[in-house]
Amino acid sequence: MIKNKPEVLAPAGTMEKLKVAIDYGADAVYIGGDAYGLRSRAGNFSFAEMAEGAAYAHAHQAKVYVAANIVAHEGDIQGAGDYFRQVRDHHIDAVIVSDPSLIEIAITQAPGLAVHLSTQASATNWETLKFWQDLGLERIVLAREVGLDEIKEIRKHTDIEIEAFIHGAMCIGYSGRCVLSNHMGLRDANRGGCAQNCRWKYDLYEMPVLGDKTELLGENADGKVEDFSMSAVDMAMIEHIPELIEAGVNSLKIEGRMKTVHYVSTVSNVYHKAVSDYCADPVNYQLDEALVDELWKVAQREMSTGFYFNTPTADDELFGKRRKRPQFKFIGQVLAYDAQAQVVTVQQRNNFGIGDQIEFYGPNFTHYHQTVTELFDEDDLAIERAPHAMQVVHFNCPYPVQTGDFIRAQAIEKPARVQR
CATH class of the missing domain: 3.20.20.380 (Copper homeostasis (CutC) domain)
Incomplete structure (x- = not known):
């Protein structure tokens, strides 16, 4: 130990x-x-x-x-x-x-x-x-x-x-000493105003010789221009x-x-x-x-x-076409759970509804998965989706979730990790 x-x-x-x-x-x-x-x-x-x-x-x-x-x-x-x-x-x-x-x-x-x-x-x-x-x-x-x-x-x-x-x-x-925000947006990064210019999308141009035409770099095999980024x-x-x-x-x-x-x-x-x-x-x-x-x-x-x-290399920067990243959605928080009726009451944070694959997770790495098969509003009326911010809804849940647990949508895809 x-x-x-x-x-x-x-x-x-x-x-x-x-x-x-x-x-x-x-x-x-x-x-x-x-x-x-x-x-x-x-x-x-x-x-x-x-x-x-x-x-x-x-x-x-x-x-x-x-x-x-x-x-x-x-x-x-x-x-x-x-x-x-x-x-x-x-x-x-x-x-x-x-x-x-x-x-x-x-x-x-x-x-x-x-x-x-x-x-x-x-x-x-x-x-x-x-x-x-x-x-x-x-x-x-x-x-x-x-x-x-x-x-x-x-x-x-x-x-x-x-x-x-x-x-x-x-x-x-x-270590945070970038001056792009000051230069491009008159916002002082080191006094709390960073505009995160490194996260913007940029086009990269070749520096022209006198009389030559400026060319946009970064075209792929299909002739499309890839975004150039300084984003780590x-x-x-x-x-x-x-x-x-x-x-x-x-x-x-x-x-x-x-x-x-x-x-x-x-x-x-x-x-x-x-x-x-x-x-x-x-x-x-x-x-x-x-x-x-x-x-x-x-x-x-x-x-x-x-x-x-x-020392980080080009693989540690998001140059060119954006690589895949996971698609998860945070959809709510557990307000209450009726263990006898197996009904969970949820405060919505993002639109979700019947048919969605969801995952409950809580402290100490607890996880439960289910499909939403029914959904009811605060007046106990059946609804198809919960589209309103902070809307309170309830539905059947067979798992012993706890007040304060969070809910996310199930993964659509998982990207490959950058290997070291």
Whole structure:
């Protein structure tokens, strides 16, 4: 049994996502406040909401961290001391900061508040980690560009806590230092306004010589122009949990504060089970392929191992024609279950109806499959489909589902994984 079990750290863009992440196995969540964060469009938390989220987390033996990781410009640090004191006094477990001025303010003006170094600070070597540790930081979130062998070397020389991203979107820029959003949309990515220009579709043109015609590149054999993209595939380290733990990573971080409860619940569930299984019996541990399949149910793009084992190649970018990805739909949440009548009451999140193949899933990796054969609205009237957002419906269900369980549509197809 592994004594130093790492935490699974999940994103929480809203209060609902915070509670869902914890219910589905996350040991900690990270959120944004009303200031100093890099997700201006996420459902950022007020101080009262921070207190509510912290109370829920602590009641479930989990922690809450607040991201305050902007690159500060002139005027951005005004009021930071009061902000960090409020965060501390509302029982948040730590703040995640990148700017040295904000780090100093948090340490000196909000004593007792733990400070973690954000990945935005691009820490990539053990000397840097010791520097920040000597200044009073408790944890370093490594840059995404750090490989597994480098993590092992860092651990040999330091005892500070290490946090590393192990799942989610990869940035085309060096640890979030892309300036495309500033250049093309006048939206400052490092102050919370990233337009995600790398996810846009682009046409690639050959640079013309004087007098020559500009030609559009990327035509396939049929004469059709393929989209050219700077979009990176996503990271997924589910197949390498033992290596991460043995390398000394203390916190396994999942990206995605702006993603759905479907994503947050599924990914938290998967990594919680993988970590628990390995730590319970590392000698006999084998990855359950069902965990890999589960991640494909919420995948937006192909998946790779990022920088952990090698420098990414063209295979880790979505150049040209978009490759296949899974087609799953999050359709509802269980509100109640009548075991005697075998009837489930559901709050709809996406259109579904009679004939659909559905899957119930819940914490601790419970799954049930069935076909919807009948459907009734709140007035007990038979209906063919539930097309209205948040509509409450009920139908027969022979499985012992639980309040809070989620429902998704059955897979249409499953893509091939990017092999490493």
